Amino acid sequence: MNKKITNIKNIIAKIMEETEVLSYDFELLQIYKSIEQTKNLTGSIAEVGVYKGGTAKLICESKGNKKFYLFDTFSGHPEVSEIDLPRHYKGRLKSSYKEVCAYLNKYQNIFIYKGIFPSTSAPIINETFSFVNLDADLYRSILESLDFFYPRMVKGGIIIIHDYHWLEGVRKAVDDFFIDKIENVKSLRGSQCFIKKK
Numbered sequence: 001m002n003k004k005i006t007n008i009k010n011i012i013a014k015i016m017e018e019t020e021v022l023s024y025d026f027e028l029l030q031i032y033k034s035i036e037q038t039k040n041l042t043g044s045i046a047e048v049g050v051y052k053g054g055t056a057k058l059i060c061e062s063k064g065n066k067k068f069y070l071f072d073t074f075s076g077h078p079e080v081s082e083i084d085l086p087r088h089y090k091g092r093l094k095s096s097y098k099e100v101c102a103y104l105n106k107y108q109n110i111f112i113y114k115g116i117f118p119s120t121s122a123p124i125i126n127e128t129f130s131f132v133n134l135d136a137d138l139y140r141s142i143l144e145s146l147d148f149f150y151p152r153m154v155k156g157g158i159i160i161i162h163d164y165h166w167l168e169g170v171r172k173a174v175d176d177f178f179i180d181k182i183e184n185v186k187s188l189r190g191s192q193c194f195i196k197k198k
Helices: 003-018 025-038 054-062 097-103 139-152 168-178
Strands: 044-048 068-072 110-114 129-134 153-161 193-196
Touching: 003 025, 003 054, 025 054, 025 129, 025 153, 044 054, 044 139, 054 068, 068 097, 097 110, 129 139, 139 153, 139 168
Parallel strands: 044 068, 044 129, 068 110, 129 153
Antiparallel strands: 153 193
């Protein structure tokens, strides 16, 4: 097996021991592979839906010197749409901003923002992106995140969306957004889908 892949699998295993991660190990590996595919592109990296910082730590281990912007309410889900019920509700999946900051404090070029995205997006309004990970669970959160990031993706940039196959609100948000776009939504193993910007 490729030494780099073996090393990243060990990192993933360690992360999953350290903190609660709401993704499978092979989903985390797909995030790593997408960052590898886009590492030579210009543009920063972003994640919406940080929770306890597990996927963010993997991205930090993989991103090189790229800037990495993280967004989460850290108070759980905001108001949910009817399509998101009953599985999700306001306040679900609350986490600690201070604990996530401490967990990731050894990494350089990371910026963590607390609040409801995209109301917290002002610092990145003029940025472009090579990779974005969306794990925000809710119809409105995913739709508004796509609306913000899609026009800021560089050509060849990748957006991964978690829970596309498992949550009706997420799937509807993605399908609604891309219905008139030239990109195809492609399925990945597990719950993820991805879009490569043309």
